[in-house]
Amino acid sequence: MPELPEVETVVRGLREPLIGRRIEASWTDWEKTIHSPPLDEFKARIAGQRVRAINRRGKYILIELEYHTLVVHLKMSGRLYVAAADAEHEADRWVHARFDLDGGWQLRFSDVRKFGKVYLTENVAELLNHLGPEPLSDDFSLDMFREGLRGRKRSIKAHLLDQAMVAGIGNIYADEALFRARIHPARPADQLSAESAALLHGTIRDALGAGIKHEGASINWYRKPDGGKGESQNHFYVYGRADMPCRDCGDVINKIRLAQRGTHFCPSCQPERQDQGLS
Ligand SMILES: [Zn+2]
Incomplete structure (x- = not known):
């Protein structure tokens, strides 16, 4: 989508x-x-x-x-x-x-x-009153993002897909933002450390910004209005890269089912139990 x-x-x-x-x-x-x-x-x-x-x-x-x-x-x-x-x-x-x-x-x-x-x-x-803040605008503050995580037992992946929390993120850019922040997609949203939350707040913007720069991902039907393909898919870290080597560490990218969606992550860069953010 x-x-x-x-x-x-x-x-x-x-x-x-x-x-x-x-x-x-x-x-x-x-x-x-x-x-x-x-x-x-x-x-x-x-x-x-x-x-x-x-x-x-x-x-x-x-x-x-x-x-x-x-x-x-x-x-x-x-x-x-x-x-x-x-x-x-x-x-x-x-x-x-x-x-x-x-x-x-x-x-x-x-x-x-x-x-x-x-x-x-x-x-x-x-x-459109059901939509949360625009992630690339100043409305999407770190305080608001942290507040939204509080008490949420669902996975952080599911949380990012909730349009009421932040508008515009889907399966692709949720996986990309979580990889960039080194956060396992199944981690309960309320278990993120303050550092990880701050990191993810930034990587959401980074992943979306990269997507815009490369004019979107033409994986299935999406095309630009001029008929051309976007190039984002050629720059993804994890999305669509199951069984391929992680661009950072060389481990194999895993694909699991989470929040009813195919979810991609690197088991070494995004360990399940640690909350260690980018060094
Ligand atoms: Zn890795």
């Missing part, structure tokens, strides 16, 4: 072709893609609105229009791209929502698995 770095890359790639365009009409062949409001209302409200800005909150894309915000969650396999109305695109066969733009352009939402969701709202804050 696209996580913060992938979604941020999509947002950046959509700004140039989309900002300033007017949405003239919308279409879908899979009504569940349009989460809210009801489809008739959605189509009537969005028509005629111009795109003012494009931003991100957690894993949500926020296409800010004149009166509403078009909110898109890519879920497993969603792709958003702008194409000339008469131009074919490799992902077209899975397009389940389309927006006709002025100037002969279209914004297309392709979604192989059809789990993606589109919302049109006047109140983004209310729609």
